Amino acid sequence: MRLSQLLVVTLREDPADAEVVSHRLLARGGYIVKTAAGVYTYGPLMWRTLRKLSQIVREELDREGAQEVMMPILQPKELWTSSGRWDRYVNDGILFTLKDRKQTELCLGPTHEEVITDFVDTLVTSYKQLPVNLYQIQDKFRDEIRPRFGLMRGREFIMMDAYSFDADQKGLDAAYARMDRAYRRIFERCGLKFRVVQADAGAIGGSGSEEFMVLADTGEDTILYCAESGYAANVEKATSVAPAAPEGGPARPMAKHATPEIRSVQQLEEFFRLPAAAMAKTVLYKAVWHDREEVVAVLMRGDLEINEVKLANALNCLSLKLADEASIRAATGAEVGFAGPVNLGVKVRLLADLTVQGRTNLLTGCNETGFHCLDVNLGRDCRMPEFHDLRTARAGETSPDGKGPLRQARGIEVGHIFKLGTKYSTAMGATFMAENGKPQPFVMGCYGIGVSRTAAAAIEQNHDEKGMVWPAAIAPFVVAVAILDIKREAQSKLGEDLHGRLQAAGLDVCLDDRPLSPGAKFKDLDLLGFPVQVIVGRRAEEGVVEFVVRRGSVKSEIPAADVVARVQEALRG
């Protein structure tokens, strides 16, 4: 392929709206052009990379027995009400919805559980046809609150989504294990450094799930892991051994104290000369379900933080936000800063973190402006709350298996695998005839890979100040041959010759035969990030070229005759 004929336009300056490295470099390199907020057109180079990525995904999924299909983007509302997800997705505001000429409501698919379940229910009638694992690679649509970071969080993006259908849990476990294997091979082949972490299942639902995280400082997710035991989890899901708190001792009678203008944990520490760990703070949330809204109170040890994902799961609500001042006054009868479990109205549901379970003599608010209570004992001085793990685990705390400290890293979620179970098949009445002659719901798994996001993640992880440094497996071209001065016969002849030989060797090579100055070509090729560069320049007459490995800009002069072998060697290494 000749760069003179390929539509590649590089920008000298960074686009004004690009914040993260991958967005900046992809836009500057002409890989992508923004069409609307969070919507991009992929240029020829980008598409080559995306096709290579997709091909790796296909090969590894096919090896595990999955079959490729193609589902519609346009999906009817009734399919989404049948699974019960229409409300949640509309409530979260991420669903693109529209009406047709007959005023029938439709959405643009953000994911395809409903479509595939309906499809399989139609075709699969007997356990004899199971297991089945189907996947597609397709554009997905999510009306993100804030599309940003280029391909990292778009409103239209390419995703591979796979769905497994089994007769029982054992079958699902096997399907899940196969996908886990396939995913590890996919990201290894892509040349990415990644970590598999336990994850919250979120809006998709189901029993177990793991995320595949590409490690990069710019990642939107925080992960905690234990080097000693291998435990790793998204902070949304992670647990830990809570740091020790002082013993409360035998229960003492509760005592109310005037605490004018003392509202925060920090102020209470000073006022009572007690550590935060001896307190239980009470945080009020407004939780939303599909049919109601409610204010709930959450008790958390004073030195620890509430994990809203865990809280939402415990409440099984659609969404959650901190209660506003008016709701707090209405629920507690006190100003903000004095909420507590004591004398809390019976209408307000009371939850508590496990770290306050069994604790004695706590310092808490008591729902009276200007007062806090010492030596509060749950169940005696107030209702006994419902206990759940509602705490955010932090780096430095001990891994839940007790084997070592948790460390923190940032990650980009590029893959996610879920054990759905029968959530969708039951809701939608999707059944097959089991061996015992009775209809049974399919046991399902679902599995996603953000294809376009993975390409962006590869750049977040592999770049330098000059530009991208593609892993060879997903580079648009693995090697570029640059003819520095196309008017010099020796150079252009040797360049053409090398281009032909590399092509004959089966390598994805491009020839930079553009009429540009040498400096411009160097800058461009560095920016575009092909793994190997062969520079045909002033020593072409002698049959000598410069051989550059993009990663680290390692340069050497070598005989033209060695080029094919050296390129192959560099790509292996």
Added chain:
RNA sequence: CGGGCUGUAGCUUAGUCUGGUAAAGCGCGUGGUUUGGGACCACGAGACCGCGGGUUCAAAUCCCGCCGGCCCGACCA
């Protein structure tokens, strides 16, 4: 959803406060000179200044509305 900022040539931006002939660099075209880290010279094309309304002798500039875009925030008592 709330707050702030912003919209001028393909891109990056100046000009807006204080109304008075739309400007620069990059990119693009033509000709010439160049050719190992974004070359140089000359000439040239390219802008309903986001859209609509208003104020004014006069609006990129002031006012109102709408539409894009960007950033931050969404309160841990």
